[in-house]
Amino acid sequence: xxxxxxxxxxxxxRDYPFSPExxxxxxxxxxxxxxxxxxxxxxxxxxxxxxxxxxLATTFGSKDGPKFHSEGHFEDIVPNERIVSAGxxxxxxxxxxxxxxxxxxxxxxxxxxxxxxxxxxxxxxxxPQMRNEGWNGILDTxxxxxxxxxx
Amino acid sequence: MTSTQQGSFTIRRTFDAAPARVFKAFADxxxxxxxxxxxxxxxxxxxxxxxxxxxxxxxxxxRWASGMITDFDxxxxxxxxxxxxxxxxxxxxxxxxxxxxxxxxxxxxxxxxTAFTLTEHGAFLDGYDDAxxxxxxxxxLMDQLAKSLENQS
Numbered sequence: 360x361x362x363x364x365x366x367x368x369x370x371x372x373r374d375y376p377f378s379p380e381x382x383x384x385x386x387x388x389x390x391x392x393x394x395x396x397x398x399x400x401x402x403x404x405x406x407x408x409x410x411x412x413x414x415l416a417t418t419f420g421s422k423d424g425p426k427f428h429s430e431g432h433f434e435d436i437v438p439n440e441r442i443v444s445a446g447x448x449x450x451x452x453x454x455x456x457x458x459x460x461x462x463x464x465x466x467x468x469x470x471x472x473x474x475x476x477x478x479x480x481x482x483x484x485x486x487p488q489m490r491n492e493g494w495n496g497i498l499d500t501x502x503x504x505x506x507x508x509x510x
Numbered sequence: 511m512t513s514t515q516q517g518s519f520t521i522r523r524t525f526d527a528a529p530a531r532v533f534k535a536f537a538d539x540x541x542x543x544x545x546x547x548x549x550x551x552x553x554x555x556x557x558x559x560x561x562x563x564x565x566x567x568x569x570x571x572x573r574w575a576s577g578m579i580t581d582f583d584x585x586x587x588x589x590x591x592x593x594x595x596x597x598x599x600x601x602x603x604x605x606x607x608x609x610x611x612x613x614x615x616x617x618x619x620x621x622x623x624t625a626f627t628l629t630e631h632g633a634f635l636d637g638y639d640d641a642x643x644x645x646x647x648x649x650x651l652m653d654q655l656a657k658s659l660e661n662q663s
Contacts, residue, residue, distance in 0.1 A: 364594070364614060366629050368518060411607075432585075434600060434610040435635060440512045443610050443633055445598040447587050457587045457596050459612040461514055461633045476516045478631030480596060480614045482588070 367487035369477040371494045377505050379439040379464040382471045385501060385508075386442055386462070395504040398496035400424075411436050415444055425450065431458075440464055451484035473498065514633055517641025521628045523652055527659045529617040532624045533592045535655055536615060537562050544661075545654035548572065557581075564589050568597075579604055593617055601639070608638035628652070 375382055385391045389407035396402065397419040403426060406416040413433045420426040431446015440463065447457040458479040465472045475494055481487065525532050535541045539560040547553075556579070557571035568584040581602035588596035595615040601608050611632040618625040628648065634640050 364616065364629075366518070366520075366614065366631070368516065368631065434598075435607055435633075437512045441514060441635075443514075443635075445610060445612060454588055457598070457612060457614075459598065459610060459631050459633060461516060463512075463514055476633070478516060478518065478612060478633070480612065480629070480631075 365481040365487065367479055367481065367490075369479075369487060369491050369494065371475045371477075371491070371498055373473045373498045373502060374467065374470055375473060375502055375505055376470040377509065379466050379471045381505060381508075382464055382473060382501075383439045383442075385504060387438075391504070391508075395500045396497060398493070398500045409433060409436070415446060434459075448485065453484070454482055455485040456481045456490070513636055515637075515640055516631070516633055517644075518629070518631045519641055519645040519648075520630075521645070521649060521652055523626045523656065524620060525624045525626055525656060525659055526622070527624060528622065529592045529619050529624045531659065532626060533595070533617050535658060536595055537589075537591075541658070544658040546570070546651065547654075548574070551575075562586060562589070587612075603638060606638055607635055609634045609644070611644070 385395065387409050389405065389409065392407060393402050393405055400419050400421045402417060402419045404418040406414050408414045411433055415433055416430045418426055418428045427448060427450040429446055429448045431444055433444050435441065435443040442462045445459045448455050456479050458477055461476045463474045475498065477490060477494060479490065535545065552575050553572050555572045557569055559567060559569040561567050564586055566586050569582065571579065571581040573579050582599055583602065584597050584599040586597045588594065598612050600610050609632050611630050614629045616627045630648065632641055632644060
């Protein structure tokens with residue numbers, strides 16, 4: 360029996376007091392990305408080919424909690440402006456969602472306005488509410504990472 | 511400066527054919543070619559691949575009479591036979607990537623027929639297309655799909 364799917368769009372926005380070039384660099388460099396993308400959790404594995412068509416695969420989770428695996432590709436990259444990626448999440452022993460994610464960067468008030476749009480279909484286990492909390496934690500961690508780099 | 515417009519739409523149809531037959535119209539290249547195509551004489555096929563499995567890719571690239579080249583570049587994410595198909599596709603026009611979309615197709619038995627739902631999430635890039643136009647174009651394809659199912663019965 361196939362359960363009903365849930366479709367949802369989540370938009371999360373942040374203002375960072377750093378230039379779009381600096382924010383983009385946190386995405387463009389795998390070593391930088393590794394330091395913030397799992398929020399407070401742990402990155403167990405990361406494949407990060409930062410180019411349109413490149414593979415993006417990561418296994419992550421909380422230190423002692425369940426592991427999640429996300430597998431997808433970068434779809435479109437415009438330096439300092441836009442990163443589009445798509446793929447699926449595996450958690451709870453099965454494929455739990457598929458996602459189209461767009462990150463847009465705009466110079467704003469001497470810093471950067473970041474808009475993340477997550478358009479997803481949820482199969483089972485995951486919910487839009489969990490995803491929303493996840494992105495908020497990740498983008499807060501990105502903010503701390505940028506502060507640390509600037510210090 | 512780039513621009514991006516996100517949008518979503520849902521198309522619901524009821525087909526007289528059973529879920530297995532409607533599913534086959536997406537899963538089998540011969541059945542799909544009956545409806546997923548441009549009108550004869552207006553379009554020339556340049557490239558076609560069809561690898562219908564999770565992680566597999568589909569490609570349909572062709573040149574219109576106007577000279578414009580369009581390219582449907584698709585990766586299958588999730589397949590549940592006779593129930594569900596999820597895929598991600600890029601659309602290209604000439605040298606431009608105009609959109610990235612995540613499409614979910616759901617097939618539910620309804621009497622002897624099928625209640626069909628298509629849900630698309632799209633990121634439309636740099637103003638070449640938008641969700642309204644894509645919904646219209648996808649609706650026309652669904653009309654062709656319906657016709658292909660009638661012709662087989």
